[in-house]
Amino acid sequence: MNLDIRTEEEKDNSNILYVGGEIDAYTAPQLREALLPLTEKDGTNVVVDLSGVDYIDSTGLGIFIGALKSSNSNNTTLKLIGLNSRVKRLFSITGLDEVMDIDEEREEAK
């Protein structure tokens, strides 16, 4: 199965990554390719919209951890929005909700 990934560049140096599908061991490399380079551009605010994602497995979670570490060392910010309850639970159980910027509400874009 494939992931739908779409990137939108906003004026204020922020990039929104819209993701749809299931993030698992097979689709995780696609996400990494799209997400990691964004977190490496100094001063960028990266927002990942997970409204279209209904399932993330541990490999998928690993991609977000890699992105978090990369954004911490490259002076960028990373924010996750639009998590459904199953995905939210995963971030909460793993304690990642306390080290990551996670917003349940879908942001008012623009």
Next chain:
Amino acid sequence: MADSFSLMQEQYAKILQTYLQEKNEIGLYHAQQFSKKVLENQISPEEVVSLHLDAIEKFFPDLPQGARDSFEFLLEVMMGYGMAYREHQSLRDKQKELETEINVAANMQQTFLPKEIPSVDSLDVGVISVPASKMSGDYYHFVKDENNCIGVAIADIIGKGVPAALCMSMIKYAMDSLPEQRLQPGALLENLNRVVEQNVASNMFITMMYGSYDPRVHHFYYSGAGHEPGFYYNYKTDSFEELYAKGLVLGITRDTTFREYHKKVEPGDFIVLLSDGVTECRTDEGFIEREELTRFIHQYKHLPAQEIVNNVFYQLEKLQGFQLRDDFSLIILRRKV
């Protein structure tokens, strides 16, 4: 090889001749049998064509030159098949070799897991851990200290298969190198986290729950590093509650601290620890609910702990059509009545 080839040549001529004379089903059956033999003797497709040509030339000495040449042409065409066939053969050999290596590694990995569960009079312990493929990303560990306290660890390494298994060996060695005296669960996880943080790739992590059961006072002390919550069964009220210790997964930041929780364990109560392969059991109708899992455990609660975990595994394996998607580990510690 040359001998067996000339034998094949003779045999082919014989069955072809019989077929040309009688043209019946039996002849075709012989052809099928022969093709099995060809595979067994690793005779390539172009060699079969040349077998055919040799035989035809024998039967029809006046074969028109054009027909003969056409076989030379066919021979050339079959070369490519022959090459692909030989490549397939060598890949098969290589795969066998890899499989052997993985089997050795899988056996080695088994030695990482405790051979026997330490026993104390007041505790009934059951453990099952089954990998989805040959190598497992689940890890569990038991220790008994001089005060008869039982330490139990359950960990899940991201991913599965060989990479997870390699990472697991690190956890095993890190656990072994911890100081002899009993560590509080929180302190133990802090120690492990430092090892993991320094030694894993940026998108790797490990979740773990560590608990220590003190049989003198019947207290269970535990801390968690982002691990799938377990359950606590209360014998008096005959009900399950979630056993969860909030904490960040291992391998993210160096100075993570882990809160310690504790629980007074009454006779008949039991603690259920699990890996996410148990709760992420996926059936045709979707994921099983945690309530379904507790229903299974409840159904077998009158049995010894080992039989409970065996039965629950069997039920969940059946639900998934006997095809595990993730490594499966389930541990039960029950205070005897």
